[in-house]
Amino acid sequence: MSEDSSTGAPDPRGRLTSRILRGGTEPDPRFTLANERTFLAWIRTSLALLAGGVAVEAFMAELLGPELRKTISVLLLVLALVIGGGSFFRWVNVERAMRSKAPMPLPLMAPVLAIGGALVAAIMVVFVIARPA
Amino acid sequence: MASRREAPWHGDAGLQPERTDLAWSRTTLSMVIAAAVFLRWLPHHGWFVGTLVGAAVVTALAINLTQKHRFHRAVRGIKHETMDPHIGSTAAVAASVVVLALLGIYTVLFLPLQP
Known part of the structure; x- marks a missing residue:
């Protein structure tokens, strides 16, 4: 990791920024803003999962047994946790890739979200089919 | 949300x-809904x-x-073609969502349902 300033002057950026985003060259601010919007889209996805997890616990008391309700709710909340936390690391990784002009890292959260969502849906399908009429 | 007095302008057609x-x-809206x-x-x-x-x-x-x-910083960034990313805001929002999820999991697993 080398200091990015070609003039040898101290880094004019904030302390946190210069510590976490070292090296490379300043990316186009448009890309930085696009990265920020993508981060926010992941955060909103996480918030939707969070609200979903709460809703399963709060609104399905008559429909689902306590164990199944707990399982689905915790599954959704864990998914929200992974996506919410992961979104920040993805934001940092993309910012780093842009600074070093490297290819964008693959979004690992996308398959996690897909598999998690499919799992919850599958549990619900099995429940609806198995439920006595 | 720019104030009219300072009238921040930029040349970014995007x-x-x-x-x-x-x-x-x-x-913010999603947060309020949550x-x-x-x-x-x-x-x-x-x-x-x-x-x-x-x-x-x-x-x-x-x-x-x-x-x-943040808006003003973004406008300045576009204007001067260089911008400090909003690392504090992103870290704080992500941390908040993580805390909310942890508190939610705790509630579901350890707090008894009240009749």
Whole structure:
């Protein structure tokens, strides 16, 4: 990791920024803003999962047994946790890739979200089919 | 959310600062909706749920109060072709969501349902 300033002057950026985003060259601010919007889209996805997890616990008391309700709710909340936390690391990784002009890292959260969502849906399908009429 | 007095202008036809500003606003709305859904837990899990509602509302307020600052920084960034990323805002919002999820998991697993 080398200091990015070609003039040898101290880094004019904030302390946190210069510590976490070292090296490379300043990316186009448009890309930085696009990265920020993508981060926010992941955060909103996480918030939707969070609200979903709460809703399963709060609104399905008559429909689902306590164990199944707990399982689905915790599954959704864990998914929200992974996506919410992961979104920040993805934001940092993309910012780093842009600074070093490297290819964008693959979004690992996308398959996690897909598999998690499919799992919850599958549990619900099995429940609806198995439920006595 | 630019103030009219300073009239920040930029030459970006892609309207990046505005779109980013709106993305933050949508996130605030999602945060408020999450807080409202948490309220539904109040009769089931008691006062502890208040911490969840409070955390979500405080985060939403904090985003709202710092909107103008981020917008101006984005406009300046577009103008001068270099910009300090909003690392504090992103870290804080992600941390808030993680805390909310952890509190939610704790509520589901360890707080008894009240009749």
